[in-house]
Amino acid sequence: MMNVDCIWGLSMFLSLSLGWTKAQQTNYTRPVFHCGGDLVSDSGFVGSEGFPSFYKPNSKCTWRITVPEGNVVMLTFRIFDLEADSQCRYDYLDVYNGQSNLVQKLGRFCGTFRPGALISTTNTMMLEMVSDEATQGRGFVAYFNGAKPYVDDQQFCGGKMTKAQGEIKTPNWPDNKYPAGTSCSWLITVEPNMVIQVKFGKFVLEADSYCRFDYVAFFNGGEKDDSRLIGKYCGDRAPQPIITSGNVLLVQFVSDLSVTSDGFFAEYTSVPPGSQIPSIDSGVGSRSIPPKPAVKPTAPPPVPTAKYVPADPKEGPNSLKPSRGRGQGNRGVPVTRPNGKRPVPQNPVCAKACRRDGTIKTSFCASEFVITGKVTSLAPGPRGTLIVSISLTKAYKAGRLTITQVGETTSVKLVSQCKKCPLLRRGGSYIIMGQVDGEGRGTLEPGAFTAPYKAPHHKLLMNINNQPC
Secondary structure: OHHHHHHHHHHHHHHHHHHOOOOOOOEEOEEOOOOOOEEOOOEEEEEEOOOOOOOOOOOOOEEEEEOOOOOEEEEEEEEEEEEOOOOOOOOEEEOOOOOOOOEEEEEEEEOOOOOOOOEOOEEEEEEEEEEOOOOOOOEEEEEEEEOOOOOHHOOOOOEEEEOOOEEEEOOOOOOOOOOEEEEEEEEEOOOOOOOOEEEEEEEEOOOOOOOOOOOOEEEEOOOOHHHEEEEEEEEOOOOOOOOOOOOOOEEEEOOOOOOOOOEEEEEEEEEEOOOOOOOOOOOOOOOOOOOOOOOOOOOOOOOOOOOOOOHHHOOOOOOOEEEEOOOOOOOEEEEEEEOOOOEEOHHHHHOOOOOEOOOHHHHHHEEEEEEEEEEEEEEEEEHHHHHEEEEEEEEEEOOOOOEEOOOOOOEEEEOOOOEEEOOOOOOOOOEEEEEEEEOOOOEOOOOOOOEEOOOHHHHHHHHHOOOOO
């Protein structure tokens, strides 16, 4: 987050050198950003209310941008700082391809990573920012300008596609590099009882760790919504074949105003649900998406290592409360040795009743990490443990916990000492508290505090976090 004085300096420089639109009136030497307005100009700046001060809670602001007829709107973000959430549920900025929320949504954004350039298909664009009652950031500043749309047939891209198979490619493919400042959207629809599979040929886009500048993104259904995101890709490694969960796929390619590259070529086909995705060795950085990617992509499931030895479990739970309403005991499951001979008993502590220790407040203070997130995979680990992958929603306490970032998604790896306690289900969202081992992995003892996560829990956890233990 930038120093306030630096931000003011930037704001003053922009106002003096480039000018502000009529909708962003200045107060003597510094610009004043209001909550929404109509911005009618060749170019200008738009920013959150009160920037660079923290934006207001419980607010909703709408800006409508209009550039001269015959142009399209190009929007580039200079500063971006909203409350972070993997699904942008609390504070967010929506950008629309027109002046209504009934038209195509170009994206929903939150967090601190600047979105890439956004380009409309007409001379209008709408921004809508929403904030909840807690946790504000500095907001955003973006520059907009009118630009001539690409009219050359070789530069045309995007459109609606309804055939059972077809191809998608970047403008100018294969003769030249794709142009800067391009936005293409393909809406692919096949038969209702089929799904869509996409395979890449050549793939070379501008590289960036978070794919902020040039990228291609795939969404289940017809909306650009983070909850429907299958994957967002850039760089020079072709993604693994992609398959949707339904019969509609939205593909969006965006290039910013700087570096360009060769682009990509891909073919899509309609296939029956449950079809196997062929494995393609495309080198480091390639990924394979499961057949039902209802959540954002996360890092690959952790690979068990023989070096990890679980710490001795704690004895004697205090205030006992059944987890998820289950109080019955979980018997140890025999583990078969590699040679198929006599089974050996599992960790004896796993045979005890599956109960969590303490309350949400006492567990919060006693735990080294406190997170909320969705379970994306559960895999058997060494010595009867369970490896749990979590797509992170928010980390209230992180300690030494290793947090991995892939694109816009953050994830963590946890090791549960017992397979069935605490009880976690794939696809469920939870509050999870525990300790951290020497390798930065979260560890869950049988009594670790876990509970199904609901939106109201965020305020409760924030209140606890702001109080001394």
